[in-house]
Amino acid sequence: MNNTTQYSRIIKNGLWDNNTALVQLLGLCPLLAVTGTLINGLGLGLATTFVLVGSNVTVSMIRNYIPKEIRIPIFVMLIASFVTNIQLLMNAYTYQLYLILGIFIPLIVTNCTIIGRAEAFASKNPPLPSAVDGLAQGIGFTLVLMLLGALREFIGQGTILDGAHLLFGDWAKDLTIHFYLTEQKFLFAILPPGAFIGLGLLIAIKNSLRKS
Template sequence: MTHPAKLILDDYRRLFRDGIWDNNVVMAQMLALCPLLAVTGTATNGLGMGLATTFVMVAAALLISMLRGIITPEVRIPVFILLIAALVTLVDLVMNAYLYEMHKALGLFIPLIVTNCAILGRAESFASRQPVHRAVVDGLAMGVGFTLILVVLGAVREIPGSGTLFADARLLLGDGFAWMELTLIPEYRGFLLMILPPGAFLALGFILAGKRVLDTRLANRAAAVKMAQA
């Protein structure tokens, strides 16, 4: 008989694999592309937006799961949007007070987290139907997966675009992040296309293609191992 703790751990692993890779907000669901393409001129901006979105996803999942028994189906969508909007307003005010440079860099895309289809969609399809612990883990997994793709896309654009990595992390995120600032190509004049919107589309296309290729190879390898064991 399988120990209950192992079942829970395996369940959490599946949720994290789903959020980070198999059902990633961007790479699998193709959601939240507007902030993804708009704010990822640097990996620092991507990290800031990802952390803000992750907080909203986790807090929204927690609240919606806790209140799922008293929210009637007829009004669930307006209630979900109201809760998400309240959380986004809180994030917006906190960032404006304590991370002003990051707030200024991300601009309108902080309040626009309210319109992120991934948050509302996950609240409707998962958090409103699951116990609190699973809803929170799922929100965290989806947020981490979204943050990772934001940072990766930001890095893919920033390195060829300006020769740096996590530029201005200290100014945008605080002095504790100064160690992240790297100049990879000194005296580099930059490749402007990668910083502009077309560069975001190109970089995202290569990332999506890479995931498809890797998924295909992993599936073929798994099939080959299964046939060898048969």
């Protein structure tokens, strides 16, 4: 298989065919927890993508040195230490960003996508394809997070892009679009049950697209 087709397949896999959230159904815990708004979804997505690329590359580099029987505990240790180190470094050197994304970082450890990709892809492939795989899976995950976030935000509180200034700075305050004003928020969409149903609908839509 030549290189270009290999990479385009990896990318297509991550974004659509084998999408983390819609097909593999991995990483549901953080997905359901934070997709109350589009911006929260984007925040978690970015942090996850970053960790996914890093852990994929690391696992891929040491894949030939670890015995098969104990690979899983080793991956777990690597990922945990990777995430903790990122958290510390962000806290020290990019404090403002840490204040925004920091809250998502402990959630990443609970995301089985990371170990899923380490096991399914990075432990069998060289570093570069593994990095591409991490990136593609991460972006695929992020897109679903954003879509679900937008959906719940729209139904729940009648806005899109609420809180954009938390991620992009004060200029983004005007990005928020108000569709309708609610006296009372539609709690059902904002709380986890709304996330379950929203995700179910997205999966159903994807499945029907694949069949036709």
